[in-house]
Amino acid sequence: MEFLLISFSKAVSLVLGFDRELLHISLLSLKVSGLALIIATATGLPVAALLGLKKIPFRGLLVSIFNTLMGLPPVVVGLFVYLLLSRSGPLGFLGLLYTPSAMITAQTILSFPIIVSLCHAAIVGVDPVIRQASLTLGATEAQVAAAIIREARYGIMSGIIAGFGRVMAEIGAILIVGGNIAGYTRVMTTTIALETDKGNFELALALGIILLGLSLIINAVLHLVQKKGTIKR
Amino acid sequence: MSLSLKIENVWKSYNREPVLKGCTYSFDKGGIYALMGQNGSGKSTLLRICSMIEKPDKGIVSYISAGNVLEQDISLKRKITLVLPTVGVFNDSVYRNVAYGLKIRGIPYKEIRERVCNILELVKLTHKKDQHALTLSSGETQRVGIARALIIKPEMLFLDEPTASVDTANTKIIEDVIPEMKSRGITIILTTHDQLQAKRLADQLLIVKDGKLING
Ligand SMILES: Nc1ncnc2c1ncn2[C@@H]1O[C@H](COP(=O)(O)OP(=O)(O)O)[C@@H](O)[C@H]1O
Numbered sequence: 001m002e003f004l005l006i007s008f009s010k011a012v013s014l015v016l017g018f019d020r021e022l023l024h025i026s027l028l029s030l031k032v033s034g035l036a037l038i039i040a041t042a043t044g045l046p047v048a049a050l051l052g053l054k055k056i057p058f059r060g061l062l063v064s065i066f067n068t069l070m071g072l073p074p075v076v077v078g079l080f081v082y083l084l085l086s087r088s089g090p091l092g093f094l095g096l097l098y099t100p101s102a103m104i105t106a107q108t109i110l111s112f113p114i115i116v117s118l119c120h121a122a123i124v125g126v127d128p129v130i131r132q133a134s135l136t137l138g139a140t141e142a143q144v145a146a147a148i149i150r151e152a153r154y155g156i157m158s159g160i161i162a163g164f165g166r167v168m169a170e171i172g173a174i175l176i177v178g179g180n181i182a183g184y185t186r187v188m189t190t191t192i193a194l195e196t197d198k199g200n201f202e203l204a205l206a207l208g209i210i211l212l213g214l215s216l217i218i219n220a221v222l223h224l225v226q227k228k229g230t231i232k233r
Numbered sequence: 234m235s236l237s238l239k240i241e242n243v244w245k246s247y248n249r250e251p252v253l254k255g256c257t258y259s260f261d262k263g264g265i266y267a268l269m270g271q272n273g274s275g276k277s278t279l280l281r282i283c284s285m286i287e288k289p290d291k292g293i294v295s296y297i298s299a300g301n302v303l304e305q306d307i308s309l310k311r312k313i314t315l316v317l318p319t320v321g322v323f324n325d326s327v328y329r330n331v332a333y334g335l336k337i338r339g340i341p342y343k344e345i346r347e348r349v350c351n352i353l354e355l356v357k358l359t360h361k362k363d364q365h366a367l368t369l370s371s372g373e374t375q376r377v378g379i380a381r382a383l384i385i386k387p388e389m390l391f392l393d394e395p396t397a398s399v400d401t402a403n404t405k406i407i408e409d410v411i412p413e414m415k416s417r418g419i420t421i422i423l424t425t426h427d428q429l430q431a432k433r434l435a436d437q438l439l440i441v442k443d444g445k446l447i448n449g
């Protein structure tokens with residue numbers, strides 16, 4: 001019990017003292033997951049809009065595929081990206097394995113179906129009367145689409161935040177393709193696993209506190225966005 | 234300048250169930266027409282077809298200006314508007330809702346602000362400018378719908394049950410706006426279940442019955 005308390009107080013002082021290593025690891029986590037989310041949103045939102053607004057063939061099938069891929073186990077994504085990027089793999093010549101780029105790639109793949117599915121749900125959840133209303137006011141087809149997407153904005157933001165929360169807390173994919181190299185590819189979750197393994201609980205706990213804090217913030221923002229989006233209709 | 238509308242033998246079915254079975258009529262420019270008929274008789278369907286947000290299965294809808302039938306392109310569509318029975322306000326402020334039609338037409342910001350203020354005054358909603366449109370009462374929502382339509386200076390205006398779920402005070406405000414629109418030369422076609430209102434407002438009473446449009 002005493003040991004736990006000591007580790008915990010040391011961890012707190014690491015956090016409060018803005019320990020350099022701690023800061024570096026946390027920032028890398030935010031950078032990798034943040035960039036992955038930006039790429040996944042930039043590509044996933046148009047796909048979601050296409051699926052939600054256009055009558056394209058196999059639409060229903062595609063939507064259920066993305067819904068299924070939402071639950072993709074991170075280790076499987078990690079393994080897949082590893083095989084792609086490993087020296088003998090098809091993209092091995094890029095030399096990306098065990099780099100932050102590999103980690104961003106893995107997390108982009110992981111979050112893409114989440115973004116597509118949640119944004120699609122938000123877009124098709126928009127009351128059909130919105131489409132009609134914008135048409136009656138003289139909107140072109142593109143302007144109608146924009147009006148619907150704008151109407152879905154809170155749901156879309158919720159989807160992005162949920163995706164961010166998921167990849168921030170993820171370890172399977174990022175460990176396999178990042179390799180947990182100190183000062184280079186070591187992020188919060190992988191460091192927690194490693195330091196716990198080594199019996200170095202202070203750093204692990206300190207990162208745990210930060211991760212928990214981030215997750216609290218993410219959830220608070222999510223809650224705010226959802227509240228803004230649910231004004232009585 | 235003003236438009237007239239001619240519909241000829243318009244048919245429309247939903248799920249193989251015919252709703253409109255050959256509607257024919259000529260709406261002259263500058264008139265006010267009141268459409269009556271039982272629930273489900275097809276009034277809303279007819280308005281959606283006339284305002285070109287839906288296509289008829291059969292028949293012709295033509296807009297005529299100075300003796301010429303106009304092409305049904307975006308520039309014609311932007312001279313016509315329909316206020317839906319449920320309005321369908323955007324999840325946004327009253328101001329942004331009313332400004333929408335001007336924004337998509339690329340009107341400069343300053344002019345938008347001026348015109349929104351004028352229109353809000355007309356429908357007596359100036360004090361609600363910054364309120365969220367989804368929190369309005371049904372009477373206020375209808376007035377936002379009318380303001381949002383009027384701001385684009387339509388030449389033909391369709392109002393689908395503008396006073397159906399609206400109290401007397403709101404009905405009065407809405408009814409007062411209608412002659413004002415007529416004086417601007419706008420052709421108005423509205424639906425209502427209120428016979429007295431129809432007589433009060435309209436030059437011509439029409440009834441949708443058994444899928445046909447007849448003089449009332
Ligand atoms: N989009 C639609 N899909 C299926 N049925 C519809 C649709 N729109 C209207 N209908 C049907 O067409 C009939 C006429 O509806 P409507 O035009 O709304 O009547 P009214 O406005 O006169 O009450 C009703 O039976 C209604 O159920």
Ligand SMILES: [Mg+2]
Nearest residue numbers: 276277318393
């Ligand atoms: Mg109706």
